[in-house]
């Protein structure tokens with residue numbers, strides 16, 4: 359099977375400072391990949407360049423073998439940005455319905471019910487988003503990405519501010535999606551979440567310093583957690 | 598197309614939740630108009646151009662001594678009236694020898710000018726009378742009494758409006774456009790700025806929606822809003838303030854809607870240069886205020902002609918010109934289509950720039 363996402367030599371700098379330095383990445387279909395790195399390491403920038411929402415200084419991004427940016431391809435992608443980006447004056451339901459319509463999703467009401475259940479928001483759907491807590495907004499934002507069961511989910515720090523029980527529920531959903539051959543790219547700076555993915559890509563200072571399954575990485579660095587892998591890899595990369 | 602409608606529906610729904618902004622858009626203009634209606638009785642001294650037909654030479658001389666007044670002689674009444682229609686002169690005075698009557702016709706597009714022409718004529722007549730009286734007395738002392746000259750009388754006609762036409766009537770067409778422009782510019786500019794800063798615009802562009810759909814979504818919703826706003830202002834001024842509108846209200850709504858679209862696209866454009874709502878407010882003195890100064894509320898005759906040319910790049914100028922024709926002269930589309938085309942031109946150019954501007958978020 360071909361790669362859902364492929365980044366080749368992606369380079370980006372902001373104001374003369376290199377944020378991404380020749381990043382290469384291949385994400386095969388059906389894989390759940392975690393892009394892990396500390397805050398400011400360039401995770402969100404990787405995603406924006408992959409989607410074509412920012413212009414790379416060099417390199418190309420392909421999604422479903424089509425060079426990005428491509429408007430039609432965006433219909434197959436469920437994207438959740440790091441910031442919540444919701445219409446606060448509207449209700450949760452209105453937000454879901456609006457984005458569903460923008461994504462050309464039919465049977466809107468059923469779909470809204472389904473995604474609201476995944477994130478435990480069914481009871482709050484009629485409320486104005488303005489009155490939501492930070493965690494509720496995060497969940498609504500995630501629900502929008504789930505709309506229409508997209509073939510490719512890109513989630514930028516989806517579990518920030520979400521309590522452990524619900525976090526688990528969300529990971530169960532991600533696993534369920536994966537079982538249906540969906541491809542998932544998730545970023546996080548929470549290291550224990552890194553244990554749950556098929557493949558860990560460690561990003562440090564705009565460069566990929568490790569790329570393998572959690573088990574293989576732990577074996578290679580002879581440690582028991584991904585966090586320790588990161589600390590060791592970071593020291594090596596610093597040399 | 599469908600998506601534009603969905604987007605405009607969402608924008609209107611959001612606005613509907615924002616009662617304060619709605620009140621601002623619909624009630625503030627009425628409040629300001631009411632206040633202005635109460636307060637205004639202005640007196641600027643503009644320059645008046647009077648056309649005369651068969652005026653006695655003595656009267657012509659008298660007229661020319663009045664300050665702020667200049668005089669042009671026309672051979673026939675028809676020629677003078679043509680000049681009046683073309684707004685080359687502000688009033689026409691015709692002298693009828695057989696009845697010894699002065700007939701004065703005011704364009705009355707600017708009440709200040711009407712008043713000035715009126716008093717100029719009266720003072721000229723007074724001086725003329727005094728002079729002929731002095732002559733009569735001189736003749737009396739030398740010769741024998743002469744027959745008294747027939748008493749000259751002054752009759753006044755107003756081409757537009759009547760003697761009750763007030764300052765408010767003449768500025769209303771401009772003010773109405775101004776309100777539409779101001780509120781649509783500000784509210785739409787703020788709305789799209791909020792979409793930029795909260796990231797919803799970026800999220801929207803991460804769906805297969807076209808860039809144009811977003812811009813047209815805004816166009817539909819604010820176009821509709823402008824129609825409502827214009828209707829409110831028109832109905833209020835006619836029914837409550839009793840200000841006369843001669844022409845068809847439909848044309849006023851058309852021009853104001855076009856202006857709203859220009860204001861909207863300008864709001865969207867300026868929001869690109871603002872990082873916060875406060876910075877958006879800073880564009881008011883730059884974009885909004887000059888419109889009110891250069892669109893006719895302040896007479897431009899007294900301003901340096903080079904500076905006065907600024908008015909031609911301001912959209913409100915064209916709306917003021919068209920609305921004046923509709924509301925005071927009762928003219929229709931055949932007389933305002935040039936203004937309408939210019940407004941459409943503004944809109945199309947700005948919209949093109951805006952659709953291009955969204956490339957910052959997504960290049961396709």
Ligand SMILES: Nc1ncnc2c1ncn2[C@@H]1O[C@H](COP(=O)(O)OP(=O)(O)O)[C@@H](O)[C@H]1O
Nearest residue numbers: 372373377395396397398399400401402403404
């Ligand atoms: N639009 C931008 N303008 C300037 N600098 C930016 C911009 N976006 C990101 N950066 C910088 O790029 C670096 C990586 O940012 P980001 O990709 O958001 O990191 P992460 O998502 O891993 O926290 C940061 O130092 C950030 O300040």
Ligand SMILES: [Mg+2]
Nearest residue numbers: 401402403440
């Ligand atoms: Mg980030």
